[in-house]
Structures are given as structure tokens and as C-alpha cells.
Amino acid sequence: MNTAIYPGSFDPVTNGHLNIISRAAKSFDKLIVCVMVNADKRPMFTALERVELLRRVTADIPNVEIAHSDRLLADFARERNCGVIVKGLRAMSDFEREFQMALINRKLNPGLDTMFLTAEHQFMYLSSSIVKEMGHYGADLRDFLPEQIIDDFRSRLAELNEK
Numbered sequence: 001m002n003t004a005i006y007p008g009s010f011d012p013v014t015n016g017h018l019n020i021i022s023r024a025a026k027s028f029d030k031l032i033v034c035v036m037v038n039a040d041k042r043p044m045f046t047a048l049e050r051v052e053l054l055r056r057v058t059a060d061i062p063n064v065e066i067a068h069s070d071r072l073l074a075d076f077a078r079e080r081n082c083g084v085i086v087k088g089l090r091a092m093s094d095f096e097r098e099f100q101m102a103l104i105n106r107k108l109n110p111g112l113d114t115m116f117l118t119a120e121h122q123f124m125y126l127s128s129s130i131v132k133e134m135g136h137y138g139a140d141l142r143d144f145l146p147e148q149i150i151d152d153f154r155s156r157l158a159e160l161n162e163k
């Protein structure tokens, strides 16, 4: 089976991520979207919450599986018998880091290739962190986040602001 992994923080999943997921899912038999757990970061949603939000917004794409991992991506890919990592590229600013990560992952696991999908123009500017910033100022989020998760996002933002 031709399987690819799409890794990221997804804190939370945005319309830009969802666009990459639905496009990549058409090119592979199976797409594993993997929430990468980074001990250094303080996320807005826990890994399991991010998994749940991703499951909700991809429920209508049958060949997508949602997973999470706190291990090296190269090892996770080996474990899952997967030879392709999919990444989204927004701008030149993403390129250098992604190029470095692709080379490192290939060094760690020579059977692993990274394929890039260019961001759709309307999502070029979109990142989870910019959505958090806009949410903070009360902006309309419908162009940025999947409809099904906007209430969760607003409640979490309100909880965090109370602290």
C-alpha cells in the first residue's frame, strides 16, 4: 500500500492544513496525519485534543488516519512502513527549514522521501499561530478554521485568557 505521512503541530488544524490533507489524500492509498508532540512547546490543545479535532474535520475522507507521536518522525515512518513525508510549503520562509528537515529525515531513514505541496494562494499567509493572534482580537475566523472546530477554539481561548 502506498502510504504517506503528513506531520505537524496542528495546534489547531487550519483550513490551510485541511487543504493539504485533502489534496495529498488523492495521491496516496493512505495518508497518516501525525500530530508531532514537542516537549519544548506549550500547546493550546493537548496532543489528544488535536487528534480529536483532526478526526472531526477529516471524517469525510476515508483514506485518512490520524495519529500522534513523540518520537523521531524517521522512526515513526519506518514503523508504519511508510516511504513518503508530505509537507506544505507556504513561502520561501518555509523552504530552508523544510529542506533541512527533509535531508535529516533521509539521513536517519534512507528509505524516506519528502514531497512538497505548494500552499493554495488563499492560505499562503495562514498559520496556527496567526489564527491564535487573530482570535485574541475577536476576528471572524471562518476563513481560517474549519467550521466544526471554531467553538472549541473560542472556548479554549477564553479559558486561557481567564488564567
Ligand code: ADP
Binding pocket: 007, 008, 009, 010, 011, 014, 015, 016, 017, 020, 086, 087, 088, 089, 090, 094, 118, 119, 120, 123, 124, 125, 126, 127, 128, 129
Ligand atoms: P503551523 O503551526 O505553522 O501552522 P504546522 O507545524 O502545524 O504549522 O504545519 C505542518 C505542515 O503544514 C508544515 O509542512 C507546514 O508547512 C504546512 N502548513 C501549515 N500551514 C499551511 C498552509 N496554510 N498552507 C499549506 N501548508 C501549510
